[in-house]
Amino acid sequence: MVSLYIHIPFCQKKCHYCSFSSSVCGNEIFAPYVAALKQELADLAATREDRQLRSLFIGGGTPSVLPCSLMTGLIGDCLALFPPVPEVEITAEANPGTVDESYLRELLLAGVNRMSLGVQSFCDQELRVLGRIHDSNEALYVVQAAKNVGFKNLNLDLMYGLQGQTVEVWQATLQQALALCPQHLSIYQLTIESGTPFHQAVTNNSIILPEEEEILAMDEVIGRLCCDAGFRQYEISNFARPGYECTHNINYWQNGEYLACGASAVSCVAGVREKRVADPFAYIRRINKGVSVVEESECLSTEASFRESVIMGLRMTQGVPLLLLIARYNLDIVQYYGDILQKLIDVQLVELTDSHLRLTAKGRPLANWVMAELV
Numbered sequence: 001m002v003s004l005y006i007h008i009p010f011c012q013k014k015c016h017y018c019s020f021s022s023s024v025c026g027n028e029i030f031a032p033y034v035a036a037l038k039q040e041l042a043d044l045a046a047t048r049e050d051r052q053l054r055s056l057f058i059g060g061g062t063p064s065v066l067p068c069s070l071m072t073g074l075i076g077d078c079l080a081l082f083p084p085v086p087e088v089e090i091t092a093e094a095n096p097g098t099v100d101e102s103y104l105r106e107l108l109l110a111g112v113n114r115m116s117l118g119v120q121s122f123c124d125q126e127l128r129v130l131g132r133i134h135d136s137n138e139a140l141y142v143v144q145a146a147k148n149v150g151f152k153n154l155n156l157d158l159m160y161g162l163q164g165q166t167v168e169v170w171q172a173t174l175q176q177a178l179a180l181c182p183q184h185l186s187i188y189q190l191t192i193e194s195g196t197p198f199h200q201a202v203t204n205n206s207i208i209l210p211e212e213e214e215i216l217a218m219d220e221v222i223g224r225l226c227c228d229a230g231f232r233q234y235e236i237s238n239f240a241r242p243g244y245e246c247t248h249n250i251n252y253w254q255n256g257e258y259l260a261c262g263a264s265a266v267s268c269v270a271g272v273r274e275k276r277v278a279d280p281f282a283y284i285r286r287i288n289k290g291v292s293v294v295e296e297s298e299c300l301s302t303e304a305s306f307r308e309s310v311i312m313g314l315r316m317t318q319g320v321p322l323l324l325l326i327a328r329y330n331l332d333i334v335q336y337y338g339d340i341l342q343k344l345i346d347v348q349l350v351e352l353t354d355s356h357l358r359l360t361a362k363g364r365p366l367a368n369w370v371m372a373e374l375v
């Protein structure tokens, strides 16, 4: 079965913290870009025997900057080329400020059954500092609009650890999000990426981020409120009501195979990872000339793939299934890592059960450090 990612690399405006592959382009690129995507999808389908679609994720950028007819046409082509299984998960990302009820209804009719909304905060001051195009009223509107048209699986993206954010203000944002009764929350701590305006501002001390203790208090609020509201943390940044975990992303964390189309999109099939050219204009030109859009190709060794499975699997609350590692790679995790792993176990950052290796509650806030030890 197929997991497929389609990248839409356009945004209305670049947010101040964002290092994703997206840019602000004139609207005239949208139709040729979608035509190129359709061609890449058709070429991809022609090479595959197994085309049964288990999950489709249309992400960006801001996919919802595309005119509705282009989005629905793209989804239609995709589902014709990759016939969906009955329980298929089809996610589209959208930003408040770019969609209305009619747009959302068209997406639902086209087959999208999971909307992921980039809310980030319900505090207008924070949204302004982040450089988002929407305000809290638009965020409330878009969530309600998605529910009105009949979406039964909604994810809200939220961010914490923002400039000037207190634990109380963060709690108010999270409470507001939970009051809207989504099925899924993706909650990210702000990270400062080089090359962004925020990086410059932090370097100049013109923005000051919350202290470590405040971040830990915010983490505590997340754990408590999400648990009280019936959510289960199933990944470092992801919380879901039972049965609403994101199938598409779980496949990434389990280091499964995935197909991808679009500028800068990355696929991984049969141990080969391929990255497509990032510039959307170059992407269109190459497709139109019949030239490969793949710019980088990496053939992963068994050991590299094994280590990736460990690192990615540790992101999941349940951890890495040991038998799966043996079945896939014929490698035993204890023997492979030896003293490094024992040291992490001794300081109680990870624990080894009969079936899994996983982060402990103490290890979760230090996940990046633990993963760096095992990479």
Ligand code: SF4
Binding pocket: 010, 011, 012, 013, 014, 015, 018, 019, 020, 022, 060, 061, 062, 095, 118
């Ligand atoms: S909307 Fe998303 S992808 Fe676009 S600039 Fe903002 S954070 Fe980046």
